[in-house]
Amino acid sequence: MILPSTQNRLLFLRRILSASRPAPSSASVRAFRPPLARSYTSMAAAEFGTPAGGGVAPKLLFRQLFEKESSTYTYLLADVGHPDRPALLIDPVDRTVDRDLSLTKDLGLKLIYALNTHCHADHVTGTGLIKASYTLLALYVANIFFTKMPTVKSIISKESGAKADLFVEAGDRVYIGNLFLEVRATPGHTVGCVTYVTGDERDQPQPRMAFTGDALLIRGCGRTDFQGGSSSQLYHSVHSQIFTLPKDTLLYPAHDYKGFTVTTVEEETTCNPRLSKDEGTFTNIMENLNLPYPKMIDVAVPANMVCGLQDPPLSAI
């Protein structure tokens, strides 16, 4: 079956969707996993803390993807040890949604979640388009009244104040199959920034991996001059929540402007020109960055507060 581009799919969706679909629920969760190998129709809060099971060890499939206009990294993670091959995307960008969805399809993955580390100011998140695209796919392949509809749920922190299907807080776990990400609160770039860290249990990937959003960039860090930013808070977030991870933890940021792809806790604690300093020096550096505002800030922030969908939001179609 040939499907039109995501933008065209959205236009089509707007024409044919009536109020037949309830607005997404906004359940707050501590740990949740989708009811794999059962139904994807449930919008109820997920299960708490029980393994997906199946007797198979988790096996990570990992891809780092780049969006060059905003220099943004999107990360694809999947548990390919699980028969359903469940997957999630971290920080998808609207411009590259088609690429990301076709990759998940090529790899035979079942996308379950689209996560944001925070409400971005420089680009529009892809989570809204991904959700809409999946909804339309369900309409193509079956009728919405009888089928078990594949859905992707958007996730962001509760503190962000942004719209999403599920809101996470420090200590929560996001499961795909038998893999999980632990949520750590790392405010300072924005009030709602979180870092997603792979699990610390024996069957989880080693070394651990942390998706730091804009809290920590390779040899840098997120700016702190808007969206409730605070250099003192950022310093404490990184030192208490990221630099305390094992030294070999791989750190994957949401952006890179210098050509780097990955770093480690050990590297950044010693080589980061901002965060390896004492707090006073760090604050002084941050107060004197004198960066121009991101070009898209006036478009991106309002759009990202509603999951990337605007004019009109999907719930209003």
Ligand SMILES: N[C@@H](CCC(=O)N[C@@H](CSS)C(=O)NCC(=O)O)C(=O)O
């Ligand atoms: N030139 C870019 C924006 C660059 C920028 O401000 N990046 C942010 C993260 S996205 S809000 C940042 O925190 N940078 C820190 C730094 O030291 O560069 C654009 O116009 O989009």
